[in-house]
Amino acid sequence: MEKIFGSQNTSQDSGDHWLTVSDLMAGLMVVFLFIAIVFMMITQKENDKIKDVAVAYQQNQVAIYEALESEFEKDLNKWGATIDKETLAFNFQSPDVLFANNETRLSDAYKEILNDFFPRYINVLAPFRDSLDEIRIEGHTSSVGLRGSSEAQAYFYNMRLSQGRTRSVLEYGYALMPNESDWIKANIAAVGFSSSRLIKENGVEDAARSRRVSFRAITNADIQIKRILEAQ
Numbered sequence: 001m002e003k004i005f006g007s008q009n010t011s012q013d014s015g016d017h018w019l020t021v022s023d024l025m026a027g028l029m030v031v032f033l034f035i036a037i038v039f040m041m042i043t044q045k046e047n048d049k050i051k052d053v054a055v056a057y058q059q060n061q062v063a064i065y066e067a068l069e070s071e072f073e074k075d076l077n078k079w080g081a082t083i084d085k086e087t088l089a090f091n092f093q094s095p096d097v098l099f100a101n102n103e104t105r106l107s108d109a110y111k112e113i114l115n116d117f118f119p120r121y122i123n124v125l126a127p128f129r130d131s132l133d134e135i136r137i138e139g140h141t142s143s144v145g146l147r148g149s150s151e152a153q154a155y156f157y158n159m160r161l162s163q164g165r166t167r168s169v170l171e172y173g174y175a176l177m178p179n180e181s182d183w184i185k186a187n188i189a190a191v192g193f194s195s196s197r198l199i200k201e202n203g204v205e206d207a208a209r210s211r212r213v214s215f216r217a218i219t220n221a222d223i224q225i226k227r228i229l230e231a232q
Contacts, residue, residue, distance in 0.1 A: 057221035060131050064088055064217055071124045079113055090215040104164030118173040133220040135188045139166040142207035143195040155194050163192030
């Protein structure tokens with residue numbers, strides 16, 4: 001019978017075999033748990049780094065805004081300007097003062113404003129240069145084009161107009177500060193947005209407010225976060 005069905009020792013050996021596999025599985029579970037804990041610790045560390053960058057970004061954003069507000073608070077009304085706390089955009093919103101209608105040439109009044117504004121603006125931002133990605137001079141228009149033009153024709157006409165105006169502003173500012181010419185070339189861009197960023201009131205375009213030139217300080221927080229993610 002033992003020859004046919006085997007002996008009791010065979011059954012015992014089988015049990016020992018499964019006990020060994022069970023121990024192996026338990027060991028693997030411990031290894032996987034250890035790996036998971038290490039991974040979670042690494043992830044938490046990276047999340048903490050990103051959180052630190054976000055906190056520093058917010059503090060830096062507030063510091064830049066307060067510096068601009070402190071420097072220019074007495075000039076905003078007479079220049080028809082505002083400072084946006086969220087975007088750090090210094091907006092000149094009196095287009096009739098800045099440029100003649102459908103012109104890219106600076107008015108004499110705007111030149112006088114830039115003579116005062118531009119050097120002070122660059123100096124105010126000097127302590128924050130390590131945290132800046134770029135300063136962008138942005139040109140914005142309303143959606144109104146030349147009489148009889150289509151929507152597309154108006155958009156691209158205003159694109160050329162907004163680009164030409166920001167280039168004129170940058171060229172004039174560049175000439176005002178020859179000692180900062182290298183930094184200006186490397187860090188200030190002139191961009192025309194045409195009518196792509198209209199200002200609306202209750203869903204209706206505010207044509208007058210949409211026509212503006214903005215100096216926007218853009219911080220490099222997103223670049224720092226990208227470097228943290230790439231280093232993982």
